[in-house]
Amino acid sequence: MAKIIGAVTTSHIPAIANAMANGLEETPYWKPFFDGYPPVRDWLNEKQPDVIILFYNDHGLEFFIDKKPTFALGVADEYHNADEGWGIPTIPPVTGESELSWHIANKVVDEGFDLTICQEMRVDHGLTVPLNLMWPGHKYGHVKVIPVCINCEQHPMPQPKRSYALGQAIGRAVESYPEDLKVVVFGTGGLSHQLDGERAGFINREFDLKCMDQLVSEPEELTKYSNLDLIEIAGAQGVELNMWIGMRGCLTGKVTELHRNYHGPISNTGAGLLLLEHEHLD
Ligand code: DHB
Ligand code: FE
Numbered sequence: 001m002a003k004i005i006g007a008v009t010t011s012h013i014p015a016i017a018n019a020m021a022n023g024l025e026e027t028p029y030w031k032p033f034f035d036g037y038p039p040v041r042d043w044l045n046e047k048q049p050d051v052i053i054l055f056y057n058d059h060g061l062e063f064f065i066d067k068k069p070t071f072a073l074g075v076a077d078e079y080h081n082a083d084e085g086w087g088i089p090t091i092p093p094v095t096g097e098s099e100l101s102w103h104i105a106n107k108v109v110d111e112g113f114d115l116t117i118c119q120e121m122r123v124d125h126g127l128t129v130p131l132n133l134m135w136p137g138h139k140y141g142h143v144k145v146i147p148v149c150i151n152c153e154q155h156p157m158p159q160p161k162r163s164y165a166l167g168q169a170i171g172r173a174v175e176s177y178p179e180d181l182k183v184v185v186f187g188t189g190g191l192s193h194q195l196d197g198e199r200a201g202f203i204n205r206e207f208d209l210k211c212m213d214q215l216v217s218e219p220e221e222l223t224k225y226s227n228l229d230l231i232e233i234a235g236a237q238g239v240e241l242n243m244w245i246g247m248r249g250c251l252t253g254k255v256t257e258l259h260r261n262y263h264g265p266i267s268n269t270g271a272g273l274l275l276l277e278h279e280h281l282d
Contacts, residue, residue: 001102002177004278005047006258007251008040009187009215011271012056012129014086020132021089021103036261037133042273043135043258049184051097051144053170053250054102055243056188057152059084062118068154069116071166073108074147075101079123086278091128097144098114100177100266104146107173113166122149130188131267150246152189152239159225159230160230163242167249175280188249191262193269194235201268202235208270216257216276219248237269254279 016033019025025034061084063069079094101236105117127147131140147178148170151157157165167185174183189206194200214221230238256277 002174002179004171004174004182004183004185004250005049006043006278007185007187007246007247007276008134009272009274010133011190011269012126012188013134013267013269013271014084014088014125014129015191015267017088017125017129017132019087020136032263033266033271036234037249038171039259040273040275041134044184047182047184049143049183051100051146051159052186053146053169053181053183054127054186054188055132055148055150055246056123056130057240057243058120058124058126058149059153061124062122063149065154068151069149070151071113072116072118072121072149073101074118075105075107075143076121078118079121079127079145079147080127080260081124081128082122084124086125088125091132091138092141094123094127094131094145095141095143097146100174100181101146103177104170104173107176108166108169111169113169126188130186132257145256148246150242152237152242157239158242159227160225160242160245163246164219164223164249167246168252171250171252185247185250187244189240189243190238191241191270191272192234193237195237195268197236199235201265203264203270204234205264205270207233208264211244212260212262213276214274215244215248215274216255219245249277251276253281
C-alpha cells in the first residue's frame with residue numbers, strides 16, 4: 001500500500017530562487033535561512049520518496065482573476081514553469097504521477113470535494129521554489145510530484161477547516177492506493193506576510209512560532225481561524241497557512257517533529273521550515 005512517511009513545510013518566496021541562481025546562500029542575509037535546509041535534504045535523500053504531494057498556491061501564472069479554482073489537482077505526467085516576471089530563470093519540467101493523481105481525484109470527488117482536475121497546468125514559484133530548495137540545481141526530476149493548488153489570492157477562498165478536510169480526504173485516498181509507494185507531503189508558502197497596502201512588510205513572529213508548534217501537536221486549533229482572522233493576525237498573504245494546514249490534514253497517524261528552522265524577514269516574509277515524520281497507526 002502507499003504510505004505517507006513524512007511531511008515538509010517551507011516558504012516559496014521567489015527571492016529564494018534568485019539567491020540560489022546567484023550563489024548567495026552563504027551571504028549574511030541568506031545564511032540563517034539556508035542553514036535550515038541540509039537536514040531536510042539529507043532526510044529526503046535517505047528516505048528516497050517516490051511521490052511528493054505538494055500543496056501550493058498559484059499567484060497568477062496558471063489561474064488569474066478570470067478563472068480561479070478553489071481547489072485544483074494536477075493529474076499530468078509533467079508540469080512546466082514559465083516566466084512570471086520576477087526575473088528568475090525558467091526551470092526544467094517537474095515529473096508528475098498521473099495514476100495516483102487520478103486515484104486521489106476519484107476518491108476525493110466521491111467524498112464531496114468539487115476539485116478542478118487539470119491535465120495541463122503550468123506551475124509557478126509556489127511549487128518550483130520548494131522543489132529547488134529540497135533538490136538544489138533543479139535535480140528533482142526523479143521524484144514524482146502531485147500538485148494540489150489552493151486558492152489563497154482571490155476571495156472567496158476556502159477556509160482553513162476546509163483545507164484541512166481536503167488534506168484528510170487526500171490522506172485517506174493515498175492510504176487506499178494498492179501500490180507500494182513512499183509518499184511525502186509538502187505544505188508550502190507562508191508564514192506571516194503582507195506584500196501590499198499600508199501594512200506591507202508586516203510579520204507576526206510570535207504567531208508564526210505558535211503556528212509551527214500547533215501544526216505539530218494540535219493542528220485542529222489552526223482550523224478555528226477564518227481567513228479574515230489570518231489576514232488580521234498574519235497579514236494579507238498569511239492565508240497561505242492554508243497549504244500547511246492542508247498538508248497536516250493528510251497526516252492521520254503519529255507525527256514527530258524531526259527538525260525546524262524559522263527566520264524572518266526574508267524578503268517580506270516570516271520563513272518557517274518543518275520536517276515531520278509520520279507513522280501509520282494500523
Ligand atoms: C513574497 C512572498 C510570497 O509568498 C510570494 O508569493 C511572493 C513574494 C515575498 O516575501 O517577497
Ligand atoms: Fe506566495
